Amino acid sequence: MDRGFFSNVELRTPKGRFFYSLAFLFLAVIAIVTLFPFLYAFTSGLKSSTEVVKSLNLLPENPIWENYSQAWTRFEMPRMFANSFVIVTGSVLLRVGVSAAAAFSLSKLKPIGGRFISLGFLLTLMIPSIAYFVPLYTTIADLPIIHTSLIGSYWGLWLPYTVDAFSIFVLKTFFDRIPGDLTDSARVDGANPLQMLTHIILPLSRSILIVLCVLAFVALWRDFLLPYLVLTDPATQPITVRLFYVAGDYSLNLQMAASFLALLPPLLIAILLQRYMKIGLTLGGVKG
Numbered sequence: 001m002d003r004g005f006f007s008n009v010e011l012r013t014p015k016g017r018f019f020y021s022l023a024f025l026f027l028a029v030i031a032i033v034t035l036f037p038f039l040y041a042f043t044s045g046l047k048s049s050t051e052v053v054k055s056l057n058l059l060p061e062n063p064i065w066e067n068y069s070q071a072w073t074r075f076e077m078p079r080m081f082a083n084s085f086v087i088v089t090g091s092v093l094l095r096v097g098v099s100a101a102a103a104f105s106l107s108k109l110k111p112i113g114g115r116f117i118s119l120g121f122l123l124t125l126m127i128p129s130i131a132y133f134v135p136l137y138t139t140i141a142d143l144p145i146i147h148t149s150l151i152g153s154y155w156g157l158w159l160p161y162t163v164d165a166f167s168i169f170v171l172k173t174f175f176d177r178i179p180g181d182l183t184d185s186a187r188v189d190g191a192n193p194l195q196m197l198t199h200i201i202l203p204l205s206r207s208i209l210i211v212l213c214v215l216a217f218v219a220l221w222r223d224f225l226l227p228y229l230v231l232t233d234p235a236t237q238p239i240t241v242r243l244f245y246v247a248g249d250y251s252l253n254l255q256m257a258a259s260f261l262a263l264l265p266p267l268l269i270a271i272l273l274q275r276y277m278k279i280g281l282t283l284g285g286v287k288g
Helices: 014-044 049-054 066-074 077-109 114-124 129-141 155-162 165-176 180-188 193-204 206-221 225-230 239-249 252-272
Strands: none
Touching: 014 252, 049 252, 066 077, 066 252, 077 114, 077 155, 077 165, 077 193, 077 206, 077 239, 077 252, 114 165, 129 155, 129 225, 155 225, 165 206, 180 193, 193 206, 206 252, 225 239, 239 252
């Protein structure tokens, strides 16, 4: 069996083995550089505060496993995890649902001016998010027409997180690859656009939807500035914001332990779902 971009024939030659070893060494270095922050955060949570500051050793001299149990209780991690999961899960579901509906409309329903709408989405990707942060916050603080403030409400985060031009663009590009014969056949059988989306398009797009869900989960889990400004009640704040408020009240080693615990959900989700994060061969549903 061929291994990566080197065939078995190439690996039998000295030149092929040399380049294979060079590529393996390069990837090993990249892996070490990528994993080092996670390992350092984990081992720092096992040290004393003095050792964290004075020692640059990766491994602690005397591991203090109680640091993690103390961080779990003192930082009230279960409540913060629950808040973060409520915010992120609701945002991901709304984002995927709205993005799928918008992409399906642009790809299959062909609305008037659809090209200009798609171009508008692409143009928004060129604008840094911080550039429109002030008008976004003022809109959340006083919604136009109804003049209602969403400050202190999860809707103040769910609604801004829902619309994502990148997700719409990726899904539209994927939907364009799905043969139109599938939707045309469904339309002849009497299916409405919602049925075509839920029964044909979405099942064929499961792989790309998982990719977008993972990317959205990781991005929204680590978001700090918008939750920091919108959620002012400590009982509703996510883990990124609450750790910022209470970290100064505890020792450095407990801060490191709590920070590592906060890293675990997106890390585990990315690891567990990496096997599904490959775009499947879903376009073979029409027989020639």
